Each structure stands twice: as C-alpha cells, then as structure tokens.
Amino acid sequence: MSSSPPQPSEPERRGWGVDVGLVLWPSFLASCTASLLFFAAVDPALLKDAGPHLFADLDREAGYALGFMFFWVIGAIASTLSVYLIRTERRPRRKAGSGPT
Amino acid sequence: MTPPNLKLVPTPEPAPFYAAAEKIYPREISGRFTRMREIAVVVLLGLFYGVAWLQWDGRQALLFDLPARKFHIFALTLWPQDFLYLTLLLIIAALSLFFFTALAGRLWCGYACPQTVWTELFVWIEQWTEGKRSRRMKLDRGPWTTEKVLRKTAKQILWVTLAAWTGFTFVGYFTPIRTLGAGIAGLSLGPWSTFWICLYGLATYGNAGFLREQVCKYMCPYARFQSAMFDKDTLIISYDEARGEPRGPRRRGAAARSAGLGDCIDCTLCVQVCPTGIDIRHGLQYDCIACGACIDACDEVMDKMGSPRGLIRYTTEHALHATATHVVRPRMLVYASLLLLAGGALVYSLVTRMPLILDVIRDRNALYREVRGERIENAYSLKIINLDDKPHAYRLGVSGMPGLELTAPAGPVTVASGSVSNIPARLEAPAAASGGVHRIVLTLTALDAPRIEVHEKTRFIGPAS
Numbered sequence: 001m002s003s004s005p006p007q008p009s010e011p012e013r014r015g016w017g018v019d020v021g022l023v024l025w026p027s028f029l030a031s032c033t034a035s036l037l038f039f040a041a042v043d044p045a046l047l048k049d050a051g052p053h054l055f056a057d058l059d060r061e062a063g064y065a066l067g068f069m070f071f072w073v074i075g076a077i078a079s080t081l082s083v084y085l086i087r088t089e090r091r092p093r094r095k096a097g098s099g100p101t
Numbered sequence: 102m103t104p105p106n107l108k109l110v111p112t113p114e115p116a117p118f119y120a121a122a123e124k125i126y127p128r129e130i131s132g133r134f135t136r137m138r139e140i141a142v143v144v145l146l147g148l149f150y151g152v153a154w155l156q157w158d159g160r161q162a163l164l165f166d167l168p169a170r171k172f173h174i175f176a177l178t179l180w181p182q183d184f185l186y187l188t189l190l191l192i193i194a195a196l197s198l199f200f201f202t203a204l205a206g207r208l209w210c211g212y213a214c215p216q217t218v219w220t221e222l223f224v225w226i227e228q229w230t231e232g233k234r235s236r237r238m239k240l241d242r243g244p245w246t247t248e249k250v251l252r253k254t255a256k257q258i259l260w261v262t263l264a265a266w267t268g269f270t271f272v273g274y275f276t277p278i279r280t281l282g283a284g285i286a287g288l289s290l291g292p293w294s295t296f297w298i299c300l301y302g303l304a305t306y307g308n309a310g311f312l313r314e315q316v317c318k319y320m321c322p323y324a325r326f327q328s329a330m331f332d333k334d335t336l337i338i339s340y341d342e343a344r345g346e347p348r349g350p351r352r353r354g355a356a357a358r359s360a361g362l363g364d365c366i367d368c369t370l371c372v373q374v375c376p377t378g379i380d381i382r383h384g385l386q387y388d389c390i391a392c393g394a395c396i397d398a399c400d401e402v403m404d405k406m407g408s409p410r411g412l413i414r415y416t417t418e419h420a421l422h423a424t425a426t427h428v429v430r431p432r433m434l435v436y437a438s439l440l441l442l443a444g445g446a447l448v449y450s451l452v453t454r455m456p457l458i459l460d461v462i463r464d465r466n467a468l469y470r471e472v473r474g475e476r477i478e479n480a481y482s483l484k485i486i487n488l489d490d491k492p493h494a495y496r497l498g499v500s501g502m503p504g505l506e507l508t509a510p511a512g513p514v515t516v517a518s519g520s521v522s523n524i525p526a527r528l529e530a531p532a533a534a535s536g537g538v539h540r541i542v543l544t545l546t547a548l549d550a551p552r553i554e555v556h557e558k559t560r561f562i563g564p565a566s
C-alpha cells in the first residue's frame with residue numbers, strides 16, 4: 001500500500017549532465033574565491049617545507065594550480081553531497097488532480 | 102490590463118535543459134541600445150587585449166605577477182602585505198553591483214559581463230561567416246554541401262583562433278606576456294602556462310560559442326538573486342501591456358484603436374532578436390539580460406507603423422503605474438554611502454600608503470644587560486620590509502628617553518626591493534636614568550626619500566629602582 005509505482009507526472013527526468021554541472025560549476029566558483037583569498041595570504045612556496053617531502057619539487061606555479069584543484073575537489077565533494085541529498089529526498093506525494101503550479 | 106508585475110514570472114514554456122535546449126538564432130538588429138552594446142564590446146575587449154601589452158618603467162604596466170608574488174599596477178607595486186587593497190576592491194565591486202542593479206537593473210549583464218561581451222564577438226563572427234539569421238537557420242537545416250562545410254570550417258577556425266588568443270592574453274596578465282609570447286614562438290612554454298592558456302581558451306570557446314544564453318539561464322547566480330536588489334523604482338525593460346494589448350496584426354495606417362487593438366502588431370521581432378530567446382511581453386523574467394535588443398526592434402516597428410516609440414522601453418514599475426519614480430530612495434542612499442565609504446578608504450589608504458614596514462620585537466632572553474658597569478643595554482630584533490619597487494638605505498633613530506643611544510646597527514641598513522631584512526638592534530642608556538620601564542620610539546627613515554618614514558613604539562627596561 002505504501003509502495004507506489006513511479007509517478008509519470010514527476011517533474012521531467014533530467015539527465016545526469018545537469019547534476020554534473022550542478023556539482024562542478026558552483027565548486028569552481030568557490031574554488032576561485034578560495035584560491036584568491038588563500039594565496040593572497042599564503043605563499044605556495046611555503047608548501048615546500050610542509051609535510052614529508054611531498055611537495056619538495058614544487059614551484060610556485062605548480063603550487064597555485066594544485067591549490068586551485070584541491071579547493072575545486074573539496075568544493076565538488078560538498079556539491080555532490082548537496083545534490084545527492086536533494087535528489088534522494090523523500091517528497092510528499094502530490095494529491096491526484098492537483099497539477100504542477 | 103494589469104501592468105507587468107515586478108515579480109519574476111517563470112518562463113511559460115517548460116524550460117528545456119542543457120543539450121536539449123533549442124538553439125537560439127538571435128536576429129541581427131540596429132538601434133540605440135545595440136550601438137551602446139557594440140561600443141561596450143569594442144572598449145572592454147580593446148582594453149582586455151590591449152592593456153596587456155602596455156609597458157611602464159621597463160616592465161609590463163599591468164601584471165599580476167603570481168610567480169613573483171607581486172602586483173604591478175602602473176606606477177604602483179603591491180605585495181602580499183597589501184592584502185587590504187584586494188579586500189577593499191572586492192567590497193567595492195560587490196557594492197557597485199548592488200548600487201547599479203538597484204538603479205538601472207542588469208546593466209552588468211547587458212553591457213559588461215564577459216559572458217555577454219565575448220558572446221557578442223562570437224556571434225559577429227558567426228554572422229560574418231554564416232550570414233544572417235534566416236540564412237543560418239537554413240544552413241543548419243540543409244544538407245552538408247561544400248558551402249556549408251566551408252562556412253562552418255571558417256567559423257570554427259576564427260573561433261578557435263580567437264579563443265586561443267584570449268587564453269594567451271588572460272595568462273599574459275599573470276606571467277609577463279612578452280616572455281609568454283616568446284615561449285610560444287620558441288615552443289618552450291612551461292606546462293602550467295600551457296595548461297592555463299588551454300583552459301581559459303577552452304572556456305571562452307565553450308561559453309561564447311556554444312553555451313551562450315544557457316550560462317545566464319542555468320549557471321549564473323547573479324541572475325537568480327538580482328530580484329532581491331530590484332524595487333518598484335528600478336529601471337527595467339518592460340513591455341507596456343496597457344498600451345500594447347490586445348495585440349494583433351493590422352494594415353499600416355489602420356486605426357488600431359477603433360478596431361479594438363493595442364499598439365502591438367504581434368510581429369514577434371522582439372522575440373527573434375532576443376539573445377536568450379524569451380518573450381519580453383510575458384513580463385520580467387530572470388532570463389532577461391537587459392541588453393535592450395527588443396527595445397531597438399520594437400522602436401523600429403513603431404516608427405514604421407507611425408506609433409510612438411517605447412512600447413517596449415526602459416521604465417520602472419512605478420512609471421508603468423503612472424506614479425512618480427524616485428531615483429533617490431533609502432536603498433540608493435545606503436548603497437551610495439557605503440560605496441563612497443569603501444571607495445574613500447581605498448583612495449585614502451593608497452595615497453597615504455607607506456612602502457615600508459618596521460616590526461620591533463624585544464629580546465626574549467634578557468630584560469636588560471649591564472655593560473661597562475654604568476650603562477644598561479636592551480636588545481631587539483627588527484624586521485624591515487621594503488614595499489617600494491626600488492632598494493633603499495634606511496637610518497634608524499631613537500627617542501623618548503634622555504641619554505638613550507643606538508649602538509647597533511652602526512650605519513644605515515639597506516633592504517632590497519620587496520624583501521624583508523631581519524637585523525638585531527641594541528640600545529644603551531646611563532644606568533642612573535634607566536630605572537623601570539620607559540616608552541620609547543624607534544624611527545626608520547629612508548636616506549634618499551625622507552617622506553618614507555615609520556615610527557614604532559616599544560619599551561626600554563632597566564633595573565627596578
């Protein structure tokens with residue numbers, strides 16, 4: 001009784017391309033902002049001294065690029081979670097007859 | 102007969118998504134707003150492609166030199182220590198967006214947004230290679246003839262070249278563009294420069310060539326929240342429903358009113374010219390980038406029909422309701438004063454910017470030291486940061502206590518441009534006069550430019566008396 005067939009009147013199925021866009025685009029914007037603020041205060045050359053020789057051969061340009069990618073990946077993970085939570089949310093079923101407004 | 106509501110109405114047709122979106126063929130148009138937009142494109146892109154090549158004092162005039170971590174802005178050189186200016190600049194940019202949006206709607210979108218500006222340029226190329234709207238539609242529908250292949254290839258070659266040049270120019274603001282150019286010519290470009298040029302070129306090509314209005318519709322956050330900055334006194338592009346409806350075709354010169362018709366002849370030109378493919382007659386929509394193309398199209402039609410211009414026009418909701426429009430209103434005053442405040446702070450701090458920083462740290466090991474029996478010595482470490490774009494020799498001075506003398510550094514201290522120098526300093530005073538804690542001032546002055554001078558407070562400590 002509680003199980004119901006998928007409703008044909010659900011909002012039209014959107015391709016996964018949309019979700020990819022929703023993940024990559026806001027995280028890209030966030031990454032731009034984060035890189036700007038972070039690298040204004042922190043010199044990527046300092047990364048050389050951080051960690052166990054992980055960044056030993058890193059020059060500044062590589063530091064900027066890796067930092068940008070890092071922020072982008074973190075942002076993308078957050079966006080993925082948001083999209084996932086929104087997509088898998090259980091919504092109240094629409095009453096029959098009341099169409100989309 | 103209600104005037105268009107300020108609330109954003111959803112686009113009436115079910116909004117298509119991404120690739121499924123129907124291709125929009127904006128019709129070419131001329132008129133006041135189109136000319137303004139063309140001027141904006143020429144000026145802004147001219148600045149973008151041109152300024153990168155300007156020289157100043159033997160270096161690139163505008164260069165955000167990330168590898169060296171310094172920004173050259175004509176005569177000014179900024180270091181990471183000048184972070185404040187970046188913050189102020191971002192605040193000013195945000196406030197300007199609020200101010201101009203509240204005043205005149207989406208000026209940014211219509212005239213200045215890189216998305217609009219580059220799309221315009223790409224559409225010009227498209228019109229030049231593939232012809233006008235009807236020809237482009239026919240070309241796309243038709244079979245792959247030699248002409249089609251040639252026209253499409255020509256377009257792609259121009260697009261790719263332009264996109265590559267754009268990527269090159271963009272990266273040229275972050276690494277010296279002449280070196281970059283030489284690197285490309287000699288095929289010796291670094292991997293990161295290559296990567297960023299390709300990325301920005303690809304983004305330009307994709308955004309201006311293919312995504313176009315979809316960026317504004319689906320990707321732009323500003324388009325979604327701009328309505329929060331709108332009120333009934335904001336200039337928006339509106340269709341005068343009271344005047345236009347009921348719409349319908351009629352013969353030229355026919356008395357429309359007596360036939361029960363409004364001024365809109367339903368020619369749909371306003372829809373055909375729209376770069377985002379909306380019908381402005383449905384009211385204000387968030388897809389509208391306020392480019393004014395529909396105004397130009399409609400004015401032309403009204404001229405031909407012998408009706409007054411302005412069936413579609415820049416107006417406010419208050420004006421459409423025939424009530425007074427207030428340009429000066431609390432919101433505008435708040436935005437304007439915040440803008441003036443931030444702008445004033447930026448100008449003031451730039452004008453009074455002292456290209457020298459002195460940090461004084463007292464020696465942590467000993468409060469004081471007795472030397473030669475009758476004198477007391479305190480030790481400090483000084484951090485001198487030269488933010489000027491040339492080296493300076495500085496003289497250190499002390500004041501604030503009788504008999505206080507500097508014993509080290511002995512002579513002037515030279516610090517290279519943009520670098521930090523850590524040096525020890527020692528002060529001495531007669532034991533008789535140095536009991537307790539004294540507030541003293543260290544002064545650092547550039548020998549060749551007395552204007553460059555900083556004062557730093559610190560303490561001189563003697564034996565408790």
